[in-house]
Amino acid sequence: MLASPEAAKFVLVTQAHLFKPTYPKSKERLLGPSALFYHQGDYHMRMRKLVQGSLSLDIIRNLVPHIEGLAVSATDSWATGQVIDTFHEMKKLSFEVGKLAIFGNLEAHYKEELKRNYTIVDRGYNSFPTIIPGTPYKKALLARKRLRVILGDIICERREKRLLGKDLLDCMLNSKDEKGEVLTDDQIADNILGVLFAAQDTTASVMTWIVKYLHDDPKLLESVKVILESLRMATIISFAFREAVVDVEYKGYLIPKGWKVMPLFRNIHHNPEFFADPQKFDLSRFEVAPKPNTFMPFGSGVHACPGNELAKLEMLVMMHHLVTKLKWEVVGSQSEIQYSPFPVPLHGLPAKFWIQSA
Numbered sequence: 001m002l003a004s005p006e007a008a009k010f011v012l013v014t015q016a017h018l019f020k021p022t023y024p025k026s027k028e029r030l031l032g033p034s035a036l037f038y039h040q041g042d043y044h045m046r047m048r049k050l051v052q053g054s055l056s057l058d059i060i061r062n063l064v065p066h067i068e069g070l071a072v073s074a075t076d077s078w079a080t081g082q083v084i085d086t087f088h089e090m091k092k093l094s095f096e097v098g099k100l101a102i103f104g105n106l107e108a109h110y111k112e113e114l115k116r117n118y119t120i121v122d123r124g125y126n127s128f129p130t131i132i133p134g135t136p137y138k139k140a141l142l143a144r145k146r147l148r149v150i151l152g153d154i155i156c157e158r159r160e161k162r163l164l165g166k167d168l169l170d171c172m173l174n175s176k177d178e179k180g181e182v183l184t185d186d187q188i189a190d191n192i193l194g195v196l197f198a199a200q201d202t203t204a205s206v207m208t209w210i211v212k213y214l215h216d217d218p219k220l221l222e223s224v225k226v227i228l229e230s231l232r233m234a235t236i237i238s239f240a241f242r243e244a245v246v247d248v249e250y251k252g253y254l255i256p257k258g259w260k261v262m263p264l265f266r267n268i269h270h271n272p273e274f275f276a277d278p279q280k281f282d283l284s285r286f287e288v289a290p291k292p293n294t295f296m297p298f299g300s301g302v303h304a305c306p307g308n309e310l311a312k313l314e315m316l317v318m319m320h321h322l323v324t325k326l327k328w329e330v331v332g333s334q335s336e337i338q339y340s341p342f343p344v345p346l347h348g349l350p351a352k353f354w355i356q357s358a
């Protein structure tokens with residue numbers, strides 16, 4: 001476990017080729033082995049360029065009105081004074097935004113089918129991986145199979161239309177490598193599920209923390225700094241998973257081949273040497289830029305998050321509607337945390353929302 005900025009840079013950036021990403025096989029099976037975050041080298045670079053391209057600022061600025069529409073209908077639906085599970089609601093929103101970035105416009109019946117089956121995959125993802133019928137993991141595997149069929153239909157339809165669109169699906173369909181090879185349907189489907197997965201709980205957890213921090217101090221109005229400080233405080237991706245592909249020496253220590261290596265973002269973000277009084281939510285710390293490699297909510301190096309601009313955009317739009325339109329009250333525990341597996345306030349932060357009176 002590596003808790004220094006230099007060591008994180010060594011593993012993730014300068015010597016990244018000596019460390020491969022590693023996830024349990026049971027999880028790889030659910031999202032699909034061709035999803036980019038399981039890979040290194042040429043295939044990873046190719047997929048990464050496609051994902052990064054379709055999530056670049058130039059492309060996602062066209063999504064603003066759509067994200068705005070989703071945020072408006074979400075916040076309208078909460079403003080009833082009934083208790084809602086904030087995290088659960090945020091998950092719905094981030095799933096819709098993920099779908100938008102991947103497919104652009106998608107027919108309602110496909111959207112429904114994707115949502116229904118993805119929810120089952122999501123439920124099984126962190127459950128014990130037994131393949132006995134009836135267990136959440138087995139149900140998730142079956143739902144994954146159905147998702148592959150649905151995605152196959154969507155891919156087939158889109159291929160026939162020969163669109164030159166800029167959403168991720170069109171970019172993947174139009175991609176050819178240097179030998180002129182196109183991506184297979186399995187590669188496309190695995191990466192669609194991979195991106196949906198990477199986009200959902202991450203963004204939803206941070207948005208839930210933002211609701212909590214704004215509740216604790218409604219005077220926080222500098223939205224960009226609120227997002228940065230929420231990313232630091234909550235550090236929802238506490239660390240990255242890597243494995244040494246050869247024996248590696250770091251500052252006189254041997255990391256034997258095959259050992260797991262974890263750069264610990266949370267420790268770095270909560271180290272008083274880099275962030276004074278680290279447990280305090282303090283926007284003023286972002287008046288100056290953090291020291292190099294001390295602030296990595298989106299990771300660093302070859303696997304750094306390609307969705308970070310979309311995530312920030314979504315959080316900004318959401319926050320705008322929260323603070324200009326709603327007021328809210330947290331119900332129950334104000335301080336406990338659950339790990340699901342990302343840290344979120346207990347029970348997803350149950351809260352009541354109302355429209356602000358003028």
Ligand code: HEM
Pocket residue numbers: 021036037038048051055098101194195198199200202203206236237240241296297298299300302303304305306307308310311
């Ligand atoms: C606040 C929200 C988010 C946070 C905190 C976050 C954080 C991260 C981090 C730390 C990594 C690096 C993991 C590693 O090095 O092992 C990562 C990778 C990734 N993220 Fe995000 N992410 C967020 C939102 C998103 C969104 C919205 C998308 C897509 C729409 C996305 C897509 C990805 C993908 C595809 C990767 C894998 C990249 C690769 O392996 O090359 N993320 N994310």
